């Protein structure tokens with residue numbers, strides 16, 4: 001099974017730039033065209049939150065228009081830039097998204113890898129968290145299929161990245177999450193967004209991994225009080241291949257590059 005992950009699309013309403021500089025819709029279009037060209041074609045695309053720049057109805061309309069060109073099934077979750085109500089309305093045809101309830105979270109059992117998505121968003125707050133209810137839901141949901149290899153999908157990364165800006169905006173209650181994850185060794189990987197850069201770290205007996213953004217990346221400033229900046233280096237996405245009972249993850253850049261050339 002081959003899964004593509006894209007993240008942090010931050011799509012604006014038509015005619016607007018994010019941060020007065022970033023053409024997030026145009027960049028997503030380029031990423032979608034590239035996903036459509038991958039051979040063999042991924043079975044599924046996971047979109048790990050921050051779909052819209054500011055949760056606007058018009059941004060979701062623009063997003064749906066762009067994603068209409070994606071020729072692969074995709075699943076969405078929200079991020080801190082999303083508005084749960086507007087997101088649900090825009091994706092009302094996505095049956096796995098409950099029409100109501102406080103959180104956007106679900107389990108998908110259609111593939112050799114089980115997908116479990118948990119909602120880390122606290123409305124009105126940049127920082128992620130999990131409440132008692134969501135932690136209990138996650139524990140219960142993971143208990144249902146203890147021997148099915150599982151990808152846990154969430155917007156906020158449950159670890160400090162060393163990037164000062166990211167770490168100010170990370171996630172609360174990660175120790176409790178880690179205890180839940182430790183109880184479920186079938187979790188192959190925790191796939192996150194929010195960081196706007198590829199970062200991996202051990203967490204709860206598995207790997208937690210953040211995906212690049214299809215738009216702007218957070219700059220790598222590893223000083224203790226690093227500055228809050230982004231770059232327009234080539235955007236990225238990831239491919240996760242389930243093969244011989246192991247998950248292989250590849251980080252690729254979006255864009256047209258020279259090659260491939262023969263080695264010999």
Ligand SMILES: [Fe+2]
Nearest residue numbers: 008050194196
């Ligand atoms: Fe983001």
Ligand SMILES: [Fe+2]
Nearest residue numbers: 050079080194
């Ligand atoms: Fe985010």
